[in-house]
Amino acid sequence: MTKELTAQQVITSIPAQADIIFPLTNGEPNRLLDYLEQHQEQLREVRIHQLLPLRGRSYMNNASDAHLKHISYFLSGANRKEFHQGTADLMPNNFHEVTRILRKVGRRLMVMAVVSPMDEFGYYSLGTQADIVSEFIGKVPFIVEVNEHMPRTFGQNQIHKSQIEGFVVNHQPLVSDEPAPISEMDMKIASYVAERIQDGDTLQIGIGGIPNAVVSQLKTHRHLGIHTEMFVDGIIDLVEAGAVDGTRKFTNQGKMISTFAHGSQRLYDFLHGNPAIEFLPVTTVNDPREIGKEENMISINATTEVDLFGQCASETVAGRYYSSTGGQADFARGVRFSKNGKGFITMTSTIKNGEMSRIKASLAPGSIVTTNKNDVDHIVTEYGVAEMFGRPLSERAEQLIAIAHPDFRDELRFEAKKLGLIL
Structure with missing residues (x-):
């Protein structure tokens, strides 16, 4: 039976030299990232792979990958400064090839992602996402963050409860941005x-x-x-x-x-x-x-x-x-x-x-x-x-x-x- 995980259970589930992949924007699981950030001294040579992160994190300032290292595939306001000061790496890529790159460079791949609540059939939805993570469903370990504010959507972004290692709950409103004004x-x-x-x-x-x-x-x-x-x-x-x-x-x-x-x-x-x-x-x-x-x-x-x-x-x-x-x-x-x-x-x-x-x-x-x-x-x-x-x-x-x-x-x-x- 899939279970709700504590912070320490999340941390102990991450092996040394893990490469953890996160979805874009609102697919970014804030509670799970809090756990990684707060307990990074317990991790060994773990790399976080992100595109367009929404929030700045302390691990983005880690010059060494002894515990936790940030690799970006698309800079945002959250990590642009860190890239320019040399504490975060930027991976050149065509967007459609990012998963191919991850398979090439990844050592022990994992995914952490926000999902909508489970439906009556036992499926979670990645909601606003499929992006670079959905192709890994059923192929690498997933830990998910359940958020009732994440819309339930369809396509190749459904995760069955049998395909996750565990979950945390964080009902946090999504980051929303109004359309850019038109001049x-x-x-x-x-x-x-x-x-x-x-x-x-x-x-x-x-x-x-x-x-x-x-x-x-x-x-x-x-x-x-x-x-x-x-x-x-x-x-x-x-x-x-x-x-x-x-x-x-x-x-x-x-x-x-x-x-x-x-x-x-x-x-x-x-x-x-x-x-x-x-x-x-x-x-x-x-x-x-x-x-x-x-x-x-x-x-x-x-x-x-x-x-x-x-x-x-x-x-x-x-x-x-x-x-x-x-x-x-x-x-x-x-x-x-x-x-x-x-x-x-x-x-x-x-x-x-x-x-x-x-x-x-x-x-x-x-x-x-x-x-x-x-x-x-x-x-x-x-x-x-x-x-x-x-x-x-x-x-x-x-x-x-x-x-x-x-x-x-x-x-x-x-x-x-x-x-x-x-x-």
């Missing part, structure tokens, strides 16, 4: 994307003001599908407007597919018990080959800067690490496999109140290319759309200069000539 600039950029989306297309929607603005302009569309790594609030508006039904999808017809969700309480309420939504492992949702099975796939993401070759640096700011690759590269590649796929990388043309162009002759020193020049499709600013795929370098440079802020176009043209991109 007039966001609406302008979004209009160029929205006019290129047709009825029956399947959408991957990123986070932020511009993706929210795109969604707000699609409410009169019909038969849209959802296949997205992150399920966001804006999708609810499309469903309620009758724009999404998934009937023209080529995979999981009629279902909205995601690998994790984060947003407002309204979103969590919408997810609870909703049979139209399925959470699948990231190895499925973000695999470019799976994405490409949707013949009318649309990917909408953002970047921080682009060079005249079309290289997008989306995980660094001014050459300093800020986040990680996430799923942007997965979907940029995936739409290339899609018969009628389109990928959009969006951004404002300038930053710092117009003092600096986001379109540059060369990326800032230290910048990391997230979406490479061969996979980038469309780049969008408030001045229009630059078509990259199938264009020679000279045309790419001309198109990017045309959507740069007018104050920087002459300088960019001068630099493009120096680089030999244009005459």
Whole structure:
């Protein structure tokens, strides 16, 4: 019989050199993490693997892995400082390959995760998650944290009571975030994307003001599908407007597919018990080959800067690490496999109140290319759309200069000539 565990029972169940995997965002089990943090001196060479952690923890400051060491796969405000001071590691990855990496580097794999309460059939649900952990169900030890606030969802994220080592209880409200506000600039950029989306297309929607603005302009569309790594609030508006039904999808017809969700309480309420939504492992949702099975796939993401070759640096700011690759590269590649796929990388043309162009002759020193020049499709600013795929370098440079802020176009043209991109 599966039993409720004390703090000491949790600690003694963790072997030396364990690699413990945690889900993203609200899948992060706070009581279990409290136990690990408070009793870390009893652990030996244990590593914690996390993406996008919600809360800072003392183990993120451990320079040595003698007891507990933090490895991140996507930085957040919780561990960005620790990475830059050298006490937390960052693992390069494409999101769909994280579980593959964990199998390669893991010694004694375990999973700790938040779940919704058990149903009458003996199953827990990972709720807002499937992400990197659901693929390990039944294959490695699981310790779960039961939380009545976690919505019960469906898909490949169900855990039977026979598949867990034990549980703790922590009925803690989920962290909720309201959608980013939409500016007039966001609406302008979004209009160029929205006019290129047709009825029956399947959408991957990123986070932020511009993706929210795109969604707000699609409410009169019909038969849209959802296949997205992150399920966001804006999708609810499309469903309620009758724009999404998934009937023209080529995979999981009629279902909205995601690998994790984060947003407002309204979103969590919408997810609870909703049979139209399925959470699948990231190895499925973000695999470019799976994405490409949707013949009318649309990917909408953002970047921080682009060079005249079309290289997008989306995980660094001014050459300093800020986040990680996430799923942007997965979907940029995936739409290339899609018969009628389109990928959009969006951004404002300038930053710092117009003092600096986001379109540059060369990326800032230290910048990391997230979406490479061969996979980038469309780049969008408030001045229009630059078509990259199938264009020679000279045309790419001309198109990017045309959507740069007018104050920087002459300088960019001068630099493009120096680089030999244009005459």
